[in-house]
Amino acid sequence: MIKIAxxxxxxxxxxAAEEMLKQYLNNNAIPAQTELFCIxxxxxxxxxxxxxxxxxxxxxxxxxxxxxxxxxxxxxxDIKSPIIFLTSSTDHALEAFGVxxxxxxxxxxxKDNFYVGMDKAMQSIASHQADSIVLKVDNEYRNILxxxxxxxxSEDKYQRIYCERxxxxxxxxxxxxxxxxxxxxxxxxxxxxxxxxxxxxxxxTANSAVFKNGIQLPLPRSAVSGxxxxxxxxxx
Numbered sequence: 001m002i003k004i005a006x007x008x009x010x011x012x013x014x015x016a017a018e019e020m021l022k023q024y025l026n027n028n029a030i031p032a033q034t035e036l037f038c039i040x041x042x043x044x045x046x047x048x049x050x051x052x053x054x055x056x057x058x059x060x061x062x063x064x065x066x067x068x069x070x071x072x073x074x075x076x077x078d079i080k081s082p083i084i085f086l087t088s089s090t091d092h093a094l095e096a097f098g099v100x101x102x103x104x105x106x107x108x109x110x111k112d113n114f115y116v117g118m119d120k121a122m123q124s125i126a127s128h129q130a131d132s133i134v135l136k137v138d139n140e141y142r143n144i145l146x147x148x149x150x151x152x153x154s155e156d157k158y159q160r161i162y163c164e165r166x167x168x169x170x171x172x173x174x175x176x177x178x179x180x181x182x183x184x185x186x187x188x189x190x191x192x193x194x195x196x197x198x199x200x201x202x203x204x205t206a207n208s209a210v211f212k213n214g215i216q217l218p219l220p221r222s223a224v225s226g227x228x229x230x231x232x233x234x235x236x
Contacts, residue, residue, distance in 0.1 A: 002030065002032045003054050005046075005055070005057070006035070006037065007043045008062070014036055017057055021118070024114070044073065051140070052081070055081060056071070058085055078148075085103070102117065131147050146197075147199070150162045151217060157173075188231075194223075196227065198234045204227055204228045205224075206221070206224065
């Protein structure tokens with residue numbers, strides 16, 4: 001199930017977007033959860049609390065904070081979800097390209113234009129899912145880009161996933177996690193406690209893996225030889 005946020009301070013446009021979205025989802029048999037925001041700061045609060053949506057429909061002109069500012073905040077947090085702008089002016093069309101917006105709808109938008117925007121958003125989600133795994137984090141499901149994962153480390157019944165900009169604690173076994181990551185071809189299970197993404201390794205020393213971001217991960221000598229051999233095989 002995908003999660004969609006609609007943010008517009010004008011209730012009539014918020015309701016219109018919700019109605020068109022319902023029709024689109026029903027016509028395409030897409031299971032989804034939709035949340036409406038009439039106050040933009042409430043969406044910002046949700047983002048800061050860690051809530052993530054698969055698609056954002058944002059009005060640009062809103063009191064307090066603009067949809068463009070919300071989009072900039074999303075991209076600064078490395079959230080790549082599709083953004084569809086809902087606006088009454090073309091003045092910000094160039095800025096929309098700057099935040100990699102998926103579509104730009106002029107009010108009053110038509111059903112056809114709305115569907116074109118949603119089609120683009122769904123295609124974008126599909127392309128990202130090809131490089132992502134879905135895990136339950138803090139009672140919600142998140143798409144995590146496999147390419148952003150540096151390594152994973154076991155912590156009792158949990159796995160700590162170290163990504164480029166954050167680390168995530170997930171209740172899952174190392175074996176279950178590796179089963180999801182192995183098909184990408186760039187992950188190596190190093191001993192019982194670690195899963196390492198070759199694409200983030202800078203070098204392998206006698207007792208550690210050194211990552212491109214400078215992190216040095218100590219490893220048992222018994223695990224290093226296998227890692228070094230697999231590392232050179234992968235790039236060779």
